[in-house]
Amino acid sequence: MIPFQKVNIGEIRLMLAPSTNEKEQLNEKLNALGFEIIDNKTGGLIEKIKNLVIKRARNEVDEKAIRVNLSTYLSENVHHEYTYLSSLFSFVEGRTIENYFIEQRIEKAKELLIYDQMTLSQIACELNYCGVSHLSKQFKNITGLTPTFFKGMAIAHRFAMDKI
Incomplete structure (x- = not known):
């Protein structure tokens, strides 16, 4: 036993x-x-990659981590070559690390749009996009909607607390 x-x-x-x-x-x-x-080692490694990507995409890392590219950031934190991590992630998840990173950035952008406390320019800056057009293009590729249209939809579906 x-x-x-x-x-x-x-x-x-x-x-x-x-x-x-x-x-x-x-x-x-x-x-x-x-x-x-x-083998749980592979699953654990994939989870570690996902957690690091999410932190990086949401800007929940220190200034040094923001300055290095994603591949270096992951390699340094997981202690494996990026080519190995990329191949493993793609094989297990059926998508690239880069696509996962973009999806996570767009999720954060959606969250910030729903809060309605920042302009699109501020959101682009917050998420380290080179400009609003780059954010808008990726947003539309992922969601099928423009950020402005998404924001309008989100606001239209909000309810006042006393109406709930």
Whole structure:
């Protein structure tokens, strides 16, 4: 028997790393039941990449991290070559790290547009776009809407607190 800490649907957290023999036995028993062991290192690495990309896209990093390009930022923080990270991410996620980064920036832009406290120029500056036109183009590519139209839709669907 292999000692474990926690069992969730699709996941088991072991107390110690199993020996090669224990791992083989566990794998055989799981295969007989139609299950397989998935290496969690890959999943953990993908999650780390996603978290770093989200922080960077939302400008929740220090000034030094903003100045370096995304590939350098990820390589330095994950301690792997960017080509490896990029290939792995694309294989697992079915999209590139760059596309994921753009999607996260647009999500932040949508959030800021809904809050209606910043101009589009301020949002572009906040998210490190080179200008409003660049932000607008990426926004339309991702959402199918212009930022102005999106903002108008968001405001039209807001309710006053006393009306809820």
